[in-house]
Amino acid sequence: MDEFLIKFSGKKSKYKELQEHIKHLIISGALPHHYKLPSIRKLANKLDVNPVTIVNCYKSLEREGYVYTISGGGTYVIADNNLTNLNEDFIDQSSTHNIKYDLASSSPSPLFFPVKTFKNLLNEVLERDGGFAFNYQESEGYLPLRQSLQSLLTEYKIKVSHHYIHVITGGQQGLDVIAKTLLQEGDYVFTEEPCYPGAIATFSSRGAKVIGIPIREKGIDLVILEKELKKYNPKFIYVMPDFQSPTGYLYDLTHRKKLLELANKYSFTIVEDDHFADLNYSQTKLPPLKALDINDNVIYIKSFSKVFMPGLRLALLVAPPLFNEPLQEAKQFSDISTSGFLQRTFDLYLRKGLWNEHVNKVKLIYQRRCQSMLSALERHFPSCVKFSKPQGGLSIWVQLPEILKAKELQKVALKKGISITIGDDFFIQRKENFFRLSFTNLSEKEIEKPIKELASIIKGML
Template sequence: MAHKFEQPQEHSPLPLFTASVSAMIQLERSNGVPLYRQIYERLRNAILGGELPEGTRLPTERALARELHVNRTTVMNAYNELASEGLIEGHVGRGTLVKRTYLARELDDEPFEQHMPSWLFSLSAEEELALGHDARLMSEITALGDQQEVISLAAATPAAGLLPAELLREIVQDDLLTARQSALGYCPVEGLQSLRRGIAERMRKHGVPVDFQHILVLSGSTQGIGLVGRFLLHPGDEVVVEVPTYLGAIQTFRALGARVIGVPIDNEGMRLDLLEAILARRSPRLIYTLPTFQNPTGVIMSPARRRRLLALARRYQVPILEDDPYGEIYFEGEAPQPLKALDTRGDVLYLSTYSKLLAPGLRVAWLAAPEPLIERLSLHKQIFDLNTTALGQWLVSEILQRQMLDPHLARVRQQYQRQRDVMFQAIQEYWPAGTRVTLPRGGFHLWCRLPGDMRARTLLREAAQEGVAFVLGEPFHIDGGGRQYIRLSYAVSDEVQIREGIRRIGLAMRRIQSRRSPRDEQEGLHIERMPMV
């Protein structure tokens, strides 16, 4: 399967410019300038000068190295320099493409502004930073699902075979005609009362004493993060998050103008000694945490830390936003109780979703909070979203009333546990020594540290040649960290695809290692097993 994408595909509108690119690079091997620097500077000038238009597919590292009679590492270093300036970008299934930055366009003879409306340039530098490269990551991950030749281990979405199409068809056939007003009409901003009652009843079974008045139905978890952020935060306010943490939360808080402060996690969750030091010195307005099967690490916050976190929030008068998309996707024992179950004072705002449990297309999530806050947030919600889709709410409400969710979840948990095990076994079989893997007890993801000093971006570009995708660790960090980490999802692909995808990544890893001096070869695969709450 190696080098599957080195030759152009018939359906691709982008030509492969191996001959023309190599012809424009004249290397002077005796002038003292490193060869990679000469390649970088010539390609940079060609991109900025328009000789290589935006969208041009560059040769693979191997192909260009062969044409120029240099080591492949030389070309790799040149490409890395261009990528760091935003002049090229790797795309799974399409290779390395010229992608000039806004700065590069400004250097054109014909100003970029002539091609775009003036209002577009009202975006501030801060907004562009908040919505920049990592904001495109989610849409690119979603788009991978349409590329049949690519194995995606990136998307955090349920497998197609586990989407409850049969349940939904049964409900629609039985009752849609008689429930057309509830299912197809407008509904209250707070959500259908039948759904809110069903959610509250299920939360009580998990130890959270709420009623329907404490529930606000949302159009996805990210909407909940945004609503809470708009209500609690002003530009310049500080928010504490775990590091690493959910990319969508980082983007949302930064888009609201908040300053995001990171607290590292270990295998028991957020480091509360470091959190306490921050709370003592500063005045954050919110603590955001994923205490159960954390995204991306899969970590579960220990019971002692959960109690300590609540005590700190109470002492320093800082509310906690608990994000819990994966709490019911557990593989051993019983479901971990939410942090909210320990909250006796209303300090925890609890956020969850049916996107992972049922289907993301239903667009149904919810927030559980004190009733006065639900009333205020409902007023904010109706400004941006008059009501969450009635059909999705009605379908979820029917699933809860008909007691269909638990049998569905039993099947889901069993399947995802098998897929997790297949992925882990394939890593043991195909990946080189020195890899560190966090083995979760639930959720969708494996969090992996690459062996030695291998960088995730280098691996992603190499893996793109094999037709496999994963998520870099960097976007989950706020401090530039995560360069040697990747997140793999075992949820979306089937077992055959998982094994093949891991095998392809292993091939890419070994090619990278073969270009370097051997190191860490004596260290075996390191497994970090997550404790149960």
């Protein structure tokens, strides 16, 4: 813990000086991705400061995207360039403002957030509910919203009572409460590989042993999965059947049904993470696993972050009856309840029929951007570079020849004002020749130039 020792100059607030110190540790690579920062109490004692100083420091780092917090599980470093101002090697702070082409961030573009509409609804809720809008809600969520979500879920062929629907503070909290409810130290968890890093970190923070099962274009490798099921007894398997992160792969109906059959045969739970089903650019719409789940083996998480406004931190969790009460208790212990004001406003948004209108609008925009990027990749990238051709989602997964490292590509690209996300941290066993490209923050006309530049860099590395 000596790396956190700092001699305060007094020129700035202590929390600010400590924040800058930790930020440099992250940027320089001294603190790797998923590194767990010291607890507030331990670091406060080590530095002989008030715990509030550490709290403010960690909150500031989180706001800037350098760390993430798991409720009850600690604070962890983000160092995988998911945001454009992060890099595992030291970059002068001023250079991060020279990013011209953001191909790293997979968050939806703020340009398309329904700000004016939502502002009007916020005012409408205040006029209607007054101070009651700021009361604590039930830990499972504002009842009218859960009823609205019950109606919304029928559009996805999921028929469930609102009693089993929980409003959660983002999809990440859903993973956290599931981990707290189902996992004990030493338990096994299966995930797709590559996989969303936040899930791996959450399960690992509970002491679980995470085993990756390769994902193919039509879904998780069922042969390898069953082979591993015969050796281990996982508490659950975590999957993203619709435009999986980071690959963009879509499970076909056969893989969905077979996975449910295996869950019933080997008695394990499936955690289904639905971030991208609404961003489906094809005419084929497949039912979620939860819609096919006749044995109550699926816990379903639906996040609204990738389509709506991620800062609202709104998502839902559908629990099987067996886990309903324990998951509710875990949610209550995490944060008591999700913002009642935002829940009431989002309920109004759904009831006025604005959700589908917004989804259809942004889906068309992102579909065009996806097509533009795929077209540019096909024209400019050398044939030895492979990339996914997703029919939905917000990014494209790229595989370089094994002799090349994505990190080296990233370094050169950053000097030319292009940010990408390297793929190392999406793997349990790190692989260095993958990276992810997002098309959310560039217009169709802007995409061509950075893709052409990346292709030139790759050809120079071969």
